[in-house]
Amino acid sequence: xxxxxxDLSAQICVEDSCTKLLFSDTTGSVDAAxxxxxxxxxxGLVGGIESADVEGAIINIYYPLMTNSVKFTFVIxxxxxxxxxxxxxNNVTTNIFSLLTSTVFPFxxxxxxxxxxxxxxxxxxGLYKWDxxxxxxxxxxxxxxxxxxxxxxCTTDCCIEKSYLxxxxxxxxxxxxxxxxIRSEVFLWxxxxxxxxxxxxxxxxxxxxxxENCESNCxxx
Numbered sequence: 001x002x003x004x005x006x007d008l009s010a011q012i013c014v015e016d017s018c019t020k021l022l023f024s025d026t027t028g029s030v031d032a033a034x035x036x037x038x039x040x041x042x043x044g045l046v047g048g049i050e051s052a053d054v055e056g057a058i059i060n061i062y063y064p065l066m067t068n069s070v071k072f073t074f075v076i077x078x079x080x081x082x083x084x085x086x087x088x089x090n091n092v093t094t095n096i097f098s099l100l101t102s103t104v105f106p107f108x109x110x111x112x113x114x115x116x117x118x119x120x121x122x123x124x125x126g127l128y129k130w131d132x133x134x135x136x137x138x139x140x141x142x143x144x145x146x147x148x149x150x151x152x153x154c155t156t157d158c159c160i161e162k163s164y165l166x167x168x169x170x171x172x173x174x175x176x177x178x179x180x181x182i183r184s185e186v187f188l189w190x191x192x193x194x195x196x197x198x199x200x201x202x203x204x205x206x207x208x209x210x211x212e213n214c215e216s217n218c219x220x221x
Contacts, residue, residue: 006048007041008144010132012061012112018123018154021113023059025106025132027051043106051106052079055136061112064126064204072112079105088118125155125211127204149200153188153207159214160184184214 009026027042028051043051054076060069068089075083081103087093096116102108113123131147163181167174187210194203 003048003140003142006043006045006144008132008134008146009042010107010130010146010148012128012130012148012150014123014150014152014154018152019113020111021061021123021128022109023061023112023130023132024108024110028106049136049139049142053136053138053142054079054105054134055138056134057105057107058133059110059112060131062129063121064124064128066121070112070120074105076105081105086116086118088120092118094118123152125151125153125207127151127200127207129200149195151191151195151203151207153191153210156184156188156207156211156214159211160188163214180213180216184210187213 006027010024011026012021012023014020015022028044043049057074057076059072061072062069066089068091070089071087073085073087073093074081081097081100084095084097084100085093086096094117099114099116101111101114113120127149128151129147129149131145133143133145135143160181163177163184167177167181171177187206191203191206191210194200194206
């Protein structure tokens, strides 16, 4: 008999002034920095799998402009993580189990960006992509994967905010500065809207324009 297919879902958010990437499995009931909700098509469906049936999980995170991922691989038993590794951009795998702050599964606010003793890219503005897989053998073999993308725009947002404070009406270029701020704001909010409606490439393009506009603002005053 085929398993009832669950709606595997997850979310990554940028927190703590753009210093952390936090991953949460939102397939069941979750109360995390990224989300607080209940997925009624998640773990525990009649004829489906329980979270305790999951024996392995993989998280791949693709940083902006990167074609290779940073990969996290977990071994799980009865909702407890029993082993964990990270594979960096150079395909070097390192065991990080002793560095985990929690061994509870499903993941809630797992810190992708924590110091695991390997070099990973810094958190910068741009388009991030990720995929997430869970697998197991009970009640029968299963493997589910989901994927998504998001943008981080903290640096650009901060640049625009600082630009407001740099307006000097006694400066000959202040009107140009205001126009540039407005353009930057429009590009930034356009990027966020494009992301919300699933136009990832457009969101990345508009975010780049917002960043370029803000950073090129009049510096003479």
